[in-house]
Amino acid sequence: MNCEGVARRVSNYIDGDLEVLVVEEIELHLKSCQHCTILVQQTRLTVTLYRDSDLVDFPKEVQLRLHETLRREIRRQKRAT
C-alpha cells in the first residue's frame, strides 16, 4: 500500500468499512509513514468536529411559523375530508 492507496481508502478506513486484509495493509503503511498518519488523524478530527458542533440555530420565530403553518394545514385537511 502506498500513500495514494491510503488517501483513497481513508474515509472507509475511519468508518471501519474495509476488509481485514486491507486494514492490515494500511496499518503496516501507517507504522512507517508520518504523512499518512497525520492524514488519518486530521480526517478523523474533521468528522468529529462537524459531528459534535451544531452550527445551525433554530430560531423561536421559525419554530412558531412552522407550528402555525401546520395547524392551518391540518385544519384544512380535516375540513376537506
Add this chain to the structure above:
Amino acid sequence: MALYCATLAMHSIQPGLLANLVKTPTLSASNPHRLPSNVAREDEHLLVASAKAGDASAFEELVNRYERKIFRLTMNITRNREDAEDAMQDAFMKAYSHLDRFQEESRFYTWLVRIAANEALMRLRKRRPNQVSLDEPIETENDFIPQQIEDWGPSPEQRFAQTEMRDILRTVIEELAPDFRIVFVLRDVEGLSTEETAEAVGISEAAVKSRLLRARLKLRQKLDRHFRKGVKQ
C-alpha cells in the same frame, strides 16, 4: 387513540403539544451518530400509527421531535435561511399529507429526511442551477489526494474559542460544492447510514462513499488553512 394514549403515558406526555413543547428522546447531541434505542424506535412506530389513524397530536409530537434536526438539515443544504424554512415547512406538510404512503419499512425519521432533502435540493437547484448535478458522474482526477500534510499542533478544538471554531466550521463547509456537502451532512452530521443517504439523495451507495471521501478530504484541506501549527498560538 388508545394506542396513542398508551404512548403518552409511557413518556408522561400531555396532549396539545404544539402549544406546549415537550422535550422527548432524540438522538444524543454529544453523539448524533448513535441511533435512538429500540425503545425510541418502538415509540416512533406507535406515534406514526396513531398519526396515520388521524390523530393530529401524534403527528405534532413527531414534529416536535424532529423539527430542529430537519431545519439544521435544510439549512446545511441550502445555506439560505428563507429557503431552509420553506423547505422544512413543505417537508412536514408533505409528510402529513402523504402519511398513508409511508410503508414503515424504514424509520419515519429517514423518510422525513428524504422528503426534506429533496425539498432543500429543489430550492438549491433553483438558486444555483449549474452547481448541483447529482445525476452526473463525478470526474475522476486525483486533485483530492493530499500532496502536502502539515501537523495541526496540539488539539485545535482547545486552541480556538467555541464561537471562533463555529465560525471556521461554518465558513469551510459553505465553500464545499453542494454535491459533496449534502452527502457529508447526511452521513456525518445527521448520522444516516450509507444506505439511507443513498436513498435520500437518489444515488448509489458507491457514489455516497466516493463523495464522502472527497468531502472529508476537501474539508480537511480547507480546515488546514485555519488549523496549521503557527496560524494561531
